Amino acid sequence: MDFQFSVTLEVMPALLYGARLTLYFSLASACLGIVLAVLLNLLLLSRNAALRGFYAAYVSFIRGTPTVILIFLCYYVLPVLRIDLSPAVAGTIALAINLSAFAAEILRGAIAAIPKGQIEAARSLGLATIPxxxxxxxxxxxxxxxxxxxxxxxxxxxxxxxxxLITVVELMRTGQQIFSTNFRPLEVLLGVALIFFVINFTFSKLALLVEGAVQKRLSR
Amino acid sequence: MKFDFTIVFQYLPQLLWGLLVTLEICVVALCGAFVLGLAVALMRTSSSVVLRAIATVYVDIIRNIPFMVQVFMFFYIAPFFGVRLSAMTIGIVSLMIFGTAYYGEVMRAGINAVARSQYESGLAAGLGHLETMWRIVLPQSIPFLVPTMTNNTISLVKESAILSTITVPELTAAAQRVTGITFSPFEVFLMVAVLYWLVSFAIANIASTIGSLLLGTRIVR
Incomplete structure (x- = not known):
């Protein structure tokens, strides 16, 4: 068997359409996940030990469980609760829940790094806890x-x-659909891998740039 | 709304069997990844441009492509070259290759966290490059390495769940099989989530114990 790069090029437009869906799902779960992370950090403001305990348990459980399992849990809990949501929505929620635990810990670290004087100043100006x-x-x-x-x-x-895995059509499934008809898994998967690489590589380099800018701003 | 956990307990032995396979895969793959990761870290911190470039490209490729895509590629690449490998072998090898990049990055950061003067004093004392790394720099990077390596190990164990997609009979695959018998996916996956969580919890605790033991004996101030 021979490897034909032309096949990769041929299926690229279809894969790019799948990539668009992947980006939509990622952005939606990122937004929802960060909102959840902020809400989780609000729990830590409380003097109620049960709420802070919930934070600890939530973060530990979510961070200790594979994302696949969380996706299956969100997908299969729907019929039990008699909620009718599409697999795409259930999956996006699962990814958001997964992200929320990691993002909450990042935020918690950043909040701990804010000097106590800031909070005291705000409180002495008459702002309540939440504001x-x-x-x-x-x-x-x-x-x-x-x-x-x-x-x-x-x-x-x-x-x-x-x-x-829960039948949502995104980049990977688009690829699988294509190679189940053209029988060229390697060429198609190479295309999928390339697109993922470009998205993630660009984004992680961008994060480095932003980090430099943030450091500069904070040290001023 | 109705949950029935009794049926899950009936099939617990099958799930535990899957857990055992998961642990086997992870121990083999991650021990290999640890050694290879050290090699990658040494390459990334070496003075040779070629070695640095090879290691950087390797790490960038592996870290920027989803594990599931990599696993599928390995699954289809073997028959492409006319080699027949079991799903298990492919699973272990792909997890090892994946883990190598992540461990390598952590170790590189650990090496860089140790003051450069330590390395230079090692050389000045007449030690070679590798010996300085092994005896002077790496032991001092342990306090930095323990927490990050622990987090990485936990996420690699979690990634092993993806191997169920290429029919490796590990915990997630066992869960899917049991689900097919009991038709109670939520209960089964909740049980499996707890099992994975227990493993993560155990790794975190074992690692912090090892960390304090190592710090007690190895670090000389």
Missing amino acids: SFGLIVLPQAVIRSIPPLMNEFTFVVKSTPLLS
């Missing part, structure tokens, strides 16, 4: 966490092929 967190601490913490969060985004992109 001083939302208006003073969070914006500063978010700037610090942008580079690691961008890195986390590449992990989201890299876990989207798992959505193909």
